[in-house]
Amino acid sequence: MNKKELFELIKRKKSFLCVGLDSDLAKIPTHLLDNEDPVFEFNKQIIEATIEFAVAYKPNLAFYESRGSVGIRSLEKTIAYLSKCKNEAFTIADAKRGDIGNTSKEYAKTFLDSYGFDAVTVAPYMGEDSVSPFLTFRDKWVALLALTSNKGAFDFQLIENKENGKRLFEEVLETSKKWGTTDNLMYVVGATKAEMLADIRKIVPNHFLLVPGVGAQGGSLQEVAKYGLNSQCGLLVNSSRGIIFKSNDKDFAKTAGEEAKKLQEQMAQILDVKNLL
Amino acid sequence: MNKKELFELIKRKKSFLCVGLDSDLAKIPTHLLDNEDPVFEFNKQIIEATIEFAVAYKPNLAFYESRGSVGIRSLEKTIAYLSKCKNEAFTIADAKRGDIGNTSKEYAKTFLDSYGFDAVTVAPYMGEDSVSPFLTFRDKWVALLALTSNKGAFDFQLIENKENGKRLFEEVLETSKKWGTTDNLMYVVGATKAEMLADIRKIVPNHFLLVPGVGAQGGSLQEVAKYGLNSQCGLLVNSSRGIIFKSNDKDFAKTAGEEAKKLQEQMAQILDVKNLL
Numbered sequence: 001m002n003k004k005e006l007f008e009l010i011k012r013k014k015s016f017l018c019v020g021l022d023s024d025l026a027k028i029p030t031h032l033l034d035n036e037d038p039v040f041e042f043n044k045q046i047i048e049a050t051i052e053f054a055v056a057y058k059p060n061l062a063f064y065e066s067r068g069s070v071g072i073r074s075l076e077k078t079i080a081y082l083s084k085c086k087n088e089a090f091t092i093a094d095a096k097r098g099d100i101g102n103t104s105k106e107y108a109k110t111f112l113d114s115y116g117f118d119a120v121t122v123a124p125y126m127g128e129d130s131v132s133p134f135l136t137f138r139d140k141w142v143a144l145l146a147l148t149s150n151k152g153a154f155d156f157q158l159i160e161n162k163e164n165g166k167r168l169f170e171e172v173l174e175t176s177k178k179w180g181t182t183d184n185l186m187y188v189v190g191a192t193k194a195e196m197l198a199d200i201r202k203i204v205p206n207h208f209l210l211v212p213g214v215g216a217q218g219g220s221l222q223e224v225a226k227y228g229l230n231s232q233c234g235l236l237v238n239s240s241r242g243i244i245f246k247s248n249d250k251d252f253a254k255t256a257g258e259e260a261k262k263l264q265e266q267m268a269q270i271l272d273v274k275n276l277l
Numbered sequence: 278m279n280k281k282e283l284f285e286l287i288k289r290k291k292s293f294l295c296v297g298l299d300s301d302l303a304k305i306p307t308h309l310l311d312n313e314d315p316v317f318e319f320n321k322q323i324i325e326a327t328i329e330f331a332v333a334y335k336p337n338l339a340f341y342e343s344r345g346s347v348g349i350r351s352l353e354k355t356i357a358y359l360s361k362c363k364n365e366a367f368t369i370a371d372a373k374r375g376d377i378g379n380t381s382k383e384y385a386k387t388f389l390d391s392y393g394f395d396a397v398t399v400a401p402y403m404g405e406d407s408v409s410p411f412l413t414f415r416d417k418w419v420a421l422l423a424l425t426s427n428k429g430a431f432d433f434q435l436i437e438n439k440e441n442g443k444r445l446f447e448e449v450l451e452t453s454k455k456w457g458t459t460d461n462l463m464y465v466v467g468a469t470k471a472e473m474l475a476d477i478r479k480i481v482p483n484h485f486l487l488v489p490g491v492g493a494q495g496g497s498l499q500e501v502a503k504y505g506l507n508s509q510c511g512l513l514v515n516s517s518r519g520i521i522f523k524s525n526d527k528d529f530a531k532t533a534g535e536e537a538k539k540l541q542e543q544m545a546q547i548l549d550v551k552n553l554l
Contacts, residue, residue: 022380060380062374062375062376062380062381062383062384062387062445063380063383063530065349065384066383066386066387066391067388068349068353068385068391068392069346069347069349069350069353070346070388072342072345072346072349073346076345076346094376096374096375096376096400097339097373098340098373098400099337100374100425100426100427101427103299103337103340104339106301106339106340106343107339107342107343109343110339110342110343110345114343114345115345123373123375123400123402123403124402124432124433125400125401125402125422125425125430125433125434126400126422126425126427126429126430127427127430127431127432127433127434128428128429128430128432129427129428129429130427130429131429145402145403148377148402149377149403149405149406150377150378150404150406151404151406152403152404152405152407153403154404155401155404155405155447156401156402156404156449156452157402157404157449159434159438159439159440159441159445159448160435160438160439161438162298162436162437162438162439162442163436163437165543167437168433168436171433171436173435175432175433185406226537228537241306253350253457253551
């Protein structure tokens with residue numbers, strides 16, 4: 001999906017909600033465990049209940065890989081199911097990959113070509129040749145880690161460069177934006193640091209930002225929108241546990257739909273106030 | 278495997294060689310393609326031919342994930358096969374993971390508990406809570422990226438901190454060494470930057486270093502040993518393509534064994550000269 005189509009989708013659904021499919025087998029409702037593939041069944045019902053309100057889905061690879069080849073089958077079925085909703089959902093593999101060139105090339109093929117995700121999250125530590133292989137696929141995206149939502153973000157991401165005073169996450173933005181374009185590169189910026197979105201927007205005014213950390217991790221949607229919105233929305237705000245595990249009873253899908261709807265309604269209002277609809 | 282056992286293994290085999298199982302289906306000998314699981318068959322024959330000369334094996338996850346659940350089955354079978362060689366091989370999942378705490382915890386369980394690898398490579402960008410979940414398993418290890426072997430290493434890893442003049446990879450070493458011990462934390466340092474191993478040894482004199490980049494990437498074993506060896510060896514030097522793809526004909530395993538033997542013989546001499554045997 002390209003940028004224009006993504007913005008069209010956002011306007012049509014009046015939403016920039018991404019639902020994180022952190023579908024931990026140990027946390028899904030127990031009545032699903034009788035199914036042949038409980039995690040896929042869970043995802044399917046979550047997607048059905050939320051697709052009216054969400055523009056993107058982000059399976060977190062950790063929760064699929066943890067069950068070996070069986071878990072990968074659940075992922076394959078989930079992405080196949082999402083593919084049927086073509087032009088209804090932007091799909092992101094939350095994989096946080098990044099390795100030397102020939103290895104990154106292999107990961108890129110896996111996520112963007114074989115699985116067919118629209119985007120994959122990538123870690124910047126190894127530099128350009130670890131990221132650029134992901135940027136060679138038409139209408140596909142890298143979501144590059146810039147400023148993450150966790151406590152450990154403070155360990156290295158805020159270190160100031162002796163040469164120019166820029167913090168590491170700013171260096172990552174400045175340097176990496178030359179590797180791609182606003183049509184194939186977006187950045188991961190944690191909602192827990194919303195006020196720093198203003199600094200980020202000075203460097204990448206036109207890029208999409210993928211913002212995790214709303215909900216369970218404590219970030220505020222209003223704050224994120226205040227500092228992060230641009231003229232083409234420019235935001236995908238992710239909620240995982242706050243939607244998919246809000247109930248772990250038989251009503252889990254319905255409850256997930258209601259939580260997604262609440263966020264979508266706030267998003268519709270935000271987009272409306274900013275004259276983006 | 279703990280540090281003492283690893284050093285015993287190194288002394289017994291007179292080797293600190295790690296064989297990288299970057300087992301790309303597109304590059305393995307074509308006569309193997311008739312097998313039910315060609316990649317596993319390739320790995321099995323490579324392991325049989327090299328285990329006399331190597332102390333460690335490092336499957337590169339990219340080349341297994343690229344074939345979805347089928348590829349993961351090849352990995353599962355490979356690690357099961359390696360487990361049978363208990364105390365004969367230290368096993369490293371080259372996965373370069375790293376995510377927020379609950380996700381890293383899931384990755385850690387996957388690689389160190391479910392698969393049962395001895396170690397997993399981890400990226401440092403997200404800081405302590407992204408790394409520490411991997412450090413909670415008895416006799417298991419994190420191999421944390423410090424200074425990588427690729428060109429992109431120059432993009433961010435050498436940025437100097439305004440506060441203390443330290444380069445980012447030095448900050449990663451200084452900060453992260455407090456998260457673990459010399460018994461559960463090792464560092465990835467590229468062989469292509471061997472002279473910088475001297476700087477690294479000032480910060481982490483007693484940690485093991487996992488050194489990729491010898492062979493196909495151009496690093497020199499003698500240089501690595503000169504700057505990197507410590508009193509308990511402290512090195513695992515990896516070669517992937519230079520061993521496993523040296524021949525892609527029917528003699529591939531025999532040739533891999535010969536290449537491994539050449540490196541092992543150089544390593545035996547290095548260890549002998551340093552009185553480590």
